[in-house]
Amino acid sequence: MTDTDTTDIAKRRDAVLAELSAASETPPTLVAVTKTQPDEAIDAILATGQRVFGENRVQEAKARWADRRSDWPDLELHLIGPLQTNKADEAVALFDMIETVDRPKLVHALAKAMEKAGRRLPVLIQVNTGEEPQKAGIAPQDLPSLLQEAREAGLDVRGLMCIPPADEPAGPHFALLAKLAREAGLSVLSMGMSGDYVTAARFGSTHVRVGTALFGARS
Numbered sequence: 600m601t602d603t604d605t606t607d608i609a610k611r612r613d614a615v616l617a618e619l620s621a622a623s624e625t626p627p628t629l630v631a632v633t634k635t636q637p638d639e640a641i642d643a644i645l646a647t648g649q650r651v652f653g654e655n656r657v658q659e660a661k662a663r664w665a666d667r668r669s670d671w672p673d674l675e676l677h678l679i680g681p682l683q684t685n686k687a688d689e690a691v692a693l694f695d696m697i698e699t700v701d702r703p704k705l706v707h708a709l710a711k712a713m714e715k716a717g718r719r720l721p722v723l724i725q726v727n728t729g730e731e732p733q734k735a736g737i738a739p740q741d742l743p744s745l746l747q748e749a750r751e752a753g754l755d756v757r758g759l760m761c762i763p764p765a766d767e768p769a770g771p772h773f774a775l776l777a778k779l780a781r782e783a784g785l786s787v788l789s790m791g792m793s794g795d796y797v798t799a800a801r802f803g804s805t806h807v808r809v810g811t812a813l814f815g816a817r818s
């Protein structure tokens with residue numbers, strides 16, 4: 600990576616933050632999605648002051664962040680990809696928030712892992728707002744029962760997360776997620792990616808997960 604790329608990352612981040620500020624009086628937190636990014640890109644974005652990061656795989660996140668944690672004690676790492684129950688212990692040890700709780704089995708695996716580790720992380724429930732069969736997330740109509748199960752298991756559920764269908768306008772999905780959160784008394788809304796973070800901010804997003812718009816296209 601050249602110096603120009605490093606400057607580009609800082610400029611792109613400034614541009615994203617400015618757009619988020621223009622879109623909302625309470626702009627969402629920018630979660631920089633670093634999956635597949637090389638060390639140079641990670642170091643460049645850390646140099647801008649960015650401290651909140653999203654990763655979608657446990658092993659990859661560990662390789663990228665486990666050592667950096669000691670140099671950057673104020674890092675905040677979010678798991679934004681599907682979690683297998685057999686990786687719950689590792690995920691609880693590494694991450695600061697799990698955004699992708701979407702089934703009873705995972706609720707119980709995480710509750711057990713957190714108890715074992717003595718570390719109670721905030722979590723989000725992922726909702727499959729488009730009810731796409733291939734996509735992770737709980738169906739909207741099943742959210743109340745999963746939420747109840749998660750709370751009874753002792754999970755600290757803070758809010759909801761969604762990834763709208765790629766081929767539909769995102770706005771209605773963001774509106775639905777906001778409505779579901781309101782009904783459930785939840786305040787955190789993780790919604791908005793590179794193509795739609797401004798729309799998401801207008802619909803009340805509290806966390807946008809942005810990769811490409813910061814780093815350029817993933818290889």
Ligand SMILES: *Cc1c(COP(=O)(O)O)cnc(C)c1O
Nearest residue numbers: 632655679792793808809810811
């Ligand atoms: C990769 C990813 C993102 C970031 O996507 P971009 O379009 O590159 O901004 C956001 N959320 C999730 C769950 C992802 O897997």
